[in-house]
Amino acid sequence: MKRNWFALAAGVLMFSTVASSMSSPWWRAEIGSGLITVNVDPFFTSFKVLGVTHVVPIIFALNVGLIALFVASGIALIIYTIKPGKGYSKHLLSFGWKRPLHVTAGFFVTLALSLYVTPLAVNAIAHDFEVPTPIVPLMGSSTIHLSNNIFNIPAQVSVTVMTTFTLSFFLGVATVALSIAARAYSRRTPGVNKPTKVETLGSTKLSSSETT
Amino acid sequence: MNKVKWCLRAVALACALAPLLCVMAQYLSAGDPLGLLIPPQLRVLMSPSALDRGGDLSSTLAALGINPSDFEMPQFEDLAFDDSTGTAILRLKITNPLTRQSIMLNRLSFTVKNGTRSFTVELKGKVIVEANYTGVVGLSFSSSDPDALRCLVNIIKGVELPAYVEDLQLSDLYIDVNGILIVAPDLGKLSELLGSKGP
Numbered sequence: 001m002k003r004n005w006f007a008l009a010a011g012v013l014m015f016s017t018v019a020s021s022m023s024s025p026w027w028r029a030e031i032g033s034g035l036i037t038v039n040v041d042p043f044f045t046s047f048k049v050l051g052v053t054h055v056v057p058i059i060f061a062l063n064v065g066l067i068a069l070f071v072a073s074g075i076a077l078i079i080y081t082i083k084p085g086k087g088y089s090k091h092l093l094s095f096g097w098k099r100p101l102h103v104t105a106g107f108f109v110t111l112a113l114s115l116y117v118t119p120l121a122v123n124a125i126a127h128d129f130e131v132p133t134p135i136v137p138l139m140g141s142s143t144i145h146l147s148n149n150i151f152n153i154p155a156q157v158s159v160t161v162m163t164t165f166t167l168s169f170f171l172g173v174a175t176v177a178l179s180i181a182a183r184a185y186s187r188r189t190p191g192v193n194k195p196t197k198v199e200t201l202g203s204t205k206l207s208s209s210e211t212t
Numbered sequence: 213m214n215k216v217k218w219c220l221r222a223v224a225l226a227c228a229l230a231p232l233l234c235v236m237a238q239y240l241s242a243g244d245p246l247g248l249l250i251p252p253q254l255r256v257l258m259s260p261s262a263l264d265r266g267g268d269l270s271s272t273l274a275a276l277g278i279n280p281s282d283f284e285m286p287q288f289e290d291l292a293f294d295d296s297t298g299t300a301i302l303r304l305k306i307t308n309p310l311t312r313q314s315i316m317l318n319r320l321s322f323t324v325k326n327g328t329r330s331f332t333v334e335l336k337g338k339v340i341v342e343a344n345y346t347g348v349v350g351l352s353f354s355s356s357d358p359d360a361l362r363c364l365v366n367i368i369k370g371v372e373l374p375a376y377v378e379d380l381q382l383s384d385l386y387i388d389v390n391g392i393l394i395v396a397p398d399l400g401k402l403s404e405l406l407g408s409k410g411p
Contacts (some may be wrong), residue, residue, distance in 0.1 A: 032391030033316050050277035051312025051343065054251035061235035068227035076220070088216040095220040143393065155385070155396035 006185050007093060008081035010178035014074030014100065017171045018043055018067055026169035027111060029136050030162045031144070041168065042066050042107045066103060073099035077182065090186075097183045100175040107172075112138070136161045274311070279344065283309040289348050293365040298358035299336060300365045307346040315341040317351070318388040324364060324402070325381045331357035332384075333364070367402070378403050 025039035025046075037048040043063050046055045077096035080089045115134035122131045136142060140163060147157040239247040247255065256275045273280050289303040308315050320335040336352040355361035366372035367380070382399040399405065 030391075033318065034313060035390050035392070050310050052253060052275075052277040054253055056249060056251055057235050057239065058232070058248040061231040064231035065228045068231070069224060072223050072227055091216045091220055095224070146392075150394060150396075153396055153399060155394050158393045158395075160391040160393065 002189060003081055003084055004093070004182050004185050004189075005081070006178050007077045007096070007182035010100070010175055010182050011074040011077035011081065011096065013171060013175040013178060014070050014077070017100075017168060017175050018070055020168040020171050024166045024168045026107060026172060027165055028163065031136075032159050035159070040107075040111055042103050042172075043070070069099060070103065073097075077179075093182065093186055097179040100172065100179045104172050104176045136163050139163055139165055277311050277313060279309050279311050283307055291365060291369055293362045295362075298354065298361070300333075300353040300355075300361055302351045302353065303348050304351065305347065306341050306349045308341045308343055310343050312343050313390075314343050314345075316390050317341075318391075319386060320351070320353075320388075321384070321386045322382055322399070323384040324360070325383055326376055326379055331355055331360045333361060 021041050021043040025041035025044065027040040029038040029040075031037070034048075035050065039046045039048070041063070043066055045059050045063055046053050048054070073096040076092040080092035080096065083089055115136065115138060119131035119133040119135050123133075132144075136144075142161050143158040144161055145156070145158045147155075149155055150157055236248065239245060253275050256271055270280060284305075284307050286307075287305040289305050291300065291302050293300050306315075317335065317339040319338075321332060323330050323332045333353050333355045336354050339349060339351055341349060353361070363372060363374075364380075367374070367377055378401070380402040382402055382405065383397060385394065385396040385399055387394040
């Protein structure tokens with residue numbers, strides 16, 4: 001029975017992605033030099049104002065749920081790689097490979113919607129405000145105009161904004177690529193995840209050659 | 213094999229829902245549904261007393277990482293010109309009221325004009341005032357024209373008062389404090405600024 005090494009790599013990378021997210025968020029927006037920092041991450045979303053970190057409880061709960069789901073999927077893929085011949089292994093692959101894709105796609109869509117759709121909605125509802133679209137660039141730097149005078153002196157007051165995707169995001173993308181590769185490999189390679197024998201309660205019978 | 217399939221589905225559901233239900237139960241049982249959406253540290257800002265503006269301002273500011281108790285505006289201590297380095301050193305007593313964030317003066321520059329003649333004064337390096345710091349901070353300024361900078365220091369200190377002092381104008385101010393940029397093309401006459409805010 002051939003082993004699906006793509007699945008093993010994806011499983012290990014899932015743990016690495018979660019661990020990496022704890023120190024570096026997938027996407028970071030820094031307004032000013034450390035004045036406000038927004039850390040957007042499927043596993044630990046937070047924002048920092050004047051050095052004080054704030055976490056929204058319901059988002060924290062969602063993050064914890066995603067960590068548990070990601071780790072469970074990683075374990076499933078690793079067990080699938082170790083025991084490729086077991087009858088349940090196709091279910092493990094099916095359970096594990098989709099999760100990084102769902103999480104990464106969900107993260108990207110949520111982030112893009114927040115940056116592009118929210119300002120459109122605000123501008124449509126509150127005509128007094130003019131929020132730029134996107135609020136901040138997805139990646140790069142810009143300035144937000146704040147005021148035209150300071151202490152009654154005509155002056156342009158603005159604040160710099162820097163946004164970036166970090167290594168954790170690219171680890172997540174690599175996990176997605178490896179998961180898809182694991183799935184494709186199991187479909188195209190004969191003998192991978194197609195058990196010839198299935199043990200059922202002490203007896204042994206031939207199984208159908210179903211694929212994942 | 214259906215058992216495995218259903219077991220995995222149950223694991224997925226438990227992973228996704230258990231933390232969510234725990235947090236929701238915690239806040240809903242306490243009759244505080246708003247707590248789900250607002251960080252605990254910022255709850256003090258949303259309390260009725262804070263909303264009525266009758267609350268404790270110190271605790272409100274503390275939640276934002278600001279300690280207002282010892283805060284003072286920057287105070288002038290000393291201004292001197294160092295002939296050996298050709299720089300002007302301004303000493304200010306500064307209090308950083310931020311409890312966890314340093315104040316960084318990344319750039320400060322301005323131009324002094326006297327008719328057609330002008331020279332630029334620029335802060336040398338960055339000035340960092342650590343969180344909660346109170347003390348004297350030295351700001352070192354250099355210029356493309358050190359002699360003119362020496363004259364400017366003497367004028368500000370009142371040592372020299374040449375006839376052209378009334379014509380001196382400040383322009384092209386650029387300040388970068390913690391990424392907040394202040395750009396003022398025209399600050400007006402130096403004598404007017406010194407008259408109202410000088411040391």
